[in-house]
Amino acid sequence: MVGSKNFTEQVVLGELLAQQIESRTHLPVERRFYLAGSYICHQAVLAGRIDAYVEYTGTALTAILKEPVKGGAGEVYAEVKRAYRERFNLEVAQPLGFDNTFAIVIRGEDAQQFKLETISEAAPYASRWRAGFGYEFMERSDGFPGLAKTYGLRFAAAPRIMDLGLLYRALTQKQVDLVAGNSTDGLIDALKLAVLEDDRHYFPPYQAVPVVREAAVERHPELSAALKELAGKISDEEMRRMNYAVDGDRRDPRDVVSDFLRAKGI
Numbered sequence: 001m002v003g004s005k006n007f008t009e010q011v012v013l014g015e016l017l018a019q020q021i022e023s024r025t026h027l028p029v030e031r032r033f034y035l036a037g038s039y040i041c042h043q044a045v046l047a048g049r050i051d052a053y054v055e056y057t058g059t060a061l062t063a064i065l066k067e068p069v070k071g072g073a074g075e076v077y078a079e080v081k082r083a084y085r086e087r088f089n090l091e092v093a094q095p096l097g098f099d100n101t102f103a104i105v106i107r108g109e110d111a112q113q114f115k116l117e118t119i120s121e122a123a124p125y126a127s128r129w130r131a132g133f134g135y136e137f138m139e140r141s142d143g144f145p146g147l148a149k150t151y152g153l154r155f156a157a158a159p160r161i162m163d164l165g166l167l168y169r170a171l172t173q174k175q176v177d178l179v180a181g182n183s184t185d186g187l188i189d190a191l192k193l194a195v196l197e198d199d200r201h202y203f204p205p206y207q208a209v210p211v212v213r214e215a216a217v218e219r220h221p222e223l224s225a226a227l228k229e230l231a232g233k234i235s236d237e238e239m240r241r242m243n244y245a246v247d248g249d250r251r252d253p254r255d256v257v258s259d260f261l262r263a264k265g266i
Helices: 008-025 038-047 057-064 073-088 108-114 119-128 135-139 144-151 164-172 214-219 222-228 236-247 253-264
Strands: 052-056 090-092 102-107 131-133 178-182 193-196 208-213
Touching: 008 052, 008 222, 008 236, 008 253, 038 052, 038 057, 052 057, 057 073, 057 208, 073 090, 073 208, 090 214, 102 108, 102 119, 102 164, 108 119, 108 193, 119 144, 119 193, 131 135, 131 164, 164 178, 164 193, 208 214, 208 222, 214 222, 236 253
Parallel strands: 131 178
Antiparallel strands: 052 208, 090 208, 102 178, 102 193
């Protein structure tokens, strides 16, 4: 059973794991996608309701393990891999190749008008702006509270808590002026939005990594080899293109993933 969180990229990645497992092991895979956020997916894999899903290393470290960020991407990955095995009996496979950090996004026209490229440059305008964030971003230790403290962000009103799928629509329709999306979202370029640089390096690395129950690997050792084939195979740009194929071109994630695997020769 493969799970996913409740946004496009996660469904694409869940489908990627499912198709890879089906292709390489010939095991039937049940898909349990749209399982809300990180906490729900983590509890589901611990309880055996799913056997695998894709997590992000920075999320695993700060939101699940409740540990501070120390070092770069390699150090964060190593710590997550060690702690997940020791504390949860979960195997963290090799990174898929891309880093999906939180992205602080504004309208492109605002970025041009006010000549904004970084979060620090945008902070003085926040008192006139409305923000829209997902529930997890409002609650997580690597989310809004720390971001606001780091950059001195104060908005015109309390941020609106919104479904992740509605953030960019609300931004383009001027219901909000700033949102926290993801750096690999395909709609950012398509909607002519602007990502503000995290110039104070607040966000940790967020490498995408498959998380698998050790019990499932013990029953089916071939799972490890199947997932290892995906290591390093997806660039940031390739992930953006797959996300846009689903969100922008309205293609079925199964077809998008199938085309990607075929193009990669996997």
